[in-house]
Amino acid sequence: MIKEIEEKKIIMSTFVYMTRCDGCGHCVDICPSDIMHIDENIRRAKNIEPNFCWECYSCVKACPNHAIDVRGYADFAPMGHSVRVRREEEKGTISWKIKFRNGTEKNFVSPITTKPWGKFIPKLAEGEKIKQGELSSQRLYTEPEGLNIDGELPSVPKESFKKGVYY
């Protein structure tokens, strides 16, 4: 299958620019579909199975050299477009540049976090210990306080249950 793709020179949904890739493997490490692999001959990354690519951009975002880009699926995307991205954890932002086939450009910037990256994610394993009897209660960690409501977790009296159609 892989060899067949190479032989037919099918172009890929994500692809890697030869002169920018240094073979660091960040894309290989992150790809949810396991399709970014290092080519043993050229020692650079490539998409080995474009038909299992979701265009999720995980590899594009992870590439420190901006060596990976996306060319929309050949099945339905005319050529000559681009959607580029720069994700910056230090700034807490993600920036997009969309270029249409006809040259129209659109730019967007969104936050990716409200706090310094990762710093306020607690080590839950070291959180408050479970109290006597709580294992048998319906409450979860942080509850009921974490629901921000007055009183207890809601429930329904079993006497009111009805079987089958009634509406």
Added chain:
Amino acid sequence: MRQGTGVETKKIVCVEKANIDRSGAVAQGLYAINCYMGMQWGENQPEDHVRYARNDLMGMVREDLGYDMARHVDSTVHMFDEWGLPMMKNEETGRYLREGKWQIMIHGESYKPIVAEAAKKSADKIYNRIMVTHLLMDESQENRIGGAVGFNMRTGDFHVFRAKAVIVAAGGASHIFKPRAVGEGMGRTWYAPWSNGSAYALPIAAGAKMTQMENRIVLCRFKDGYGPVGAYFLHLKTYTQNANGENYEKKWYDQTKELVGEYIDHHPTPTCLRNHAFIQEVAAGGGPIHMVTTEAFQDPHLETVGWENFLGMTVGQAVVWASQNIDPKYTNPELTTSEPYVMGSHATCSGAWVSGPEDLSPPEYFWGYNRMLTIDGLFGAGDTVGGSAHKFSSGSFTEGRLAAKAAVKYIEDKKAEGIKVSDKQCEEFKTAVYKPLENYTVARNEITGGTVSPSYISPIQGLQRLQKIMDEYVGGITSNYMTNGNMLKRGLELLDWLQEDLEHVGAEDYHQLMRAWELKHRALTSQCVTEHTLFREETRWPGYYYRGDHMKLDDENWHCLTVSRRDPKTGKFSMEKVPVYHIVDENEKKKAS
């Protein structure tokens, strides 16, 4: 989950098919959290959500599971907020910004890495790049879990995880029905191509009961990119029309009423019935159907929301529009209905038959531990759990919390003592796991080259055969979602042969070995889906699929849940009906929009 006061320390490992930072359906982010009650502001209560999900699924949900998820989901979302997930706020009220009654809007590009960070800090160990192929069973006590096995798709190492309790939180199934794009673009499915039905195949193979597997979902989405429509409908207030600029949905009201009766009068209109109108309109020649965006997009803020909605969760749709010069400010984009998917967290509820919580579940729905399957010590969350629709990302995470707590209690209650998993059991699985490599290695030398072998089929060849069977016989796009008893029986015969041939699937490397096992999981899921579809002799969800031999909804005979079990020894499925309990009354039904 380390416990104090007499609760012993537990070791928790998380086994992940990809890299936990960007795995699963949330890999590229989400622009909304689709399930948030807002109980703190009195916006919704759990019973409102039960009414909503029940209505959308044409009456068929596990209300105990839905209520349970809904009463806890807010505390999950509040944790995400604390961890730094950017929640949009309503400037006037200071509350989370509502997209719709249930949805809140987020800048969620990094939703997955943020949640993964919490997992990495809490689990004892995360194993990435391991494809879990089978569950291990205890040999000292019948029907009790003993762990799981799998292989590392990079190193090829075989891994045995012996465990007192196992929570399956894998993905539902894309790519069991032939997708609309079949070339390079086949990967641009609505649900991620790496969601390969392990959520179902693992428990099915172990002999766990499943429910509502016939309840596959078809999505109405922007064409080819499958970009989501939720924010467009609910927040941007865009709307659909046919090629002549008509509101086509009302044209099909009388015809739909013939099929489903008063369900068509429910508010909001169930998702499947809206699909039904779309499908009928296109079949009648009224296509293409467009989303009218040119009005809303004149507002620069709404235009930004519309684009960022895709960039935050379905970048491929932005790529399609850029490539086809579709600027929704000036052009109304086209919509389509997708191929069917099987999953348990969206407007559908396929999955395992699990116990509910003690305080909410009638006797038929309760056997000791919340979210425990019909195998002792085996728990589920998210897509794995059947009957609890409309939980989405936040509700699926909440189910993980519920399952984790119940699993700890199960162990504390000494239910996992004396588990025996022999080396023999592990060795047998190991041999089975690597067989596709052997198939290829041995038979490859039989032929000069190419992909055609008389002795093996490749994973992609097997996948395309599966998709063709499901598409043509089980209600895919080719037949416009139509099937019937005879078609389903023929489909089952063809699936049986496919199962036999999958003993001869050949994998040339560890990556293809992973594809081979994904395919095996998809095939087993598909058999279960087909058996369920054959069993339910009615058309409960027109717009998701049609039983041509039973075109009408039949509350008299089929207002029930379907439950199956595959005997692991014989491979045969048995089916049963289980009552639907309505634990919430119908008050204010019409407000549940």
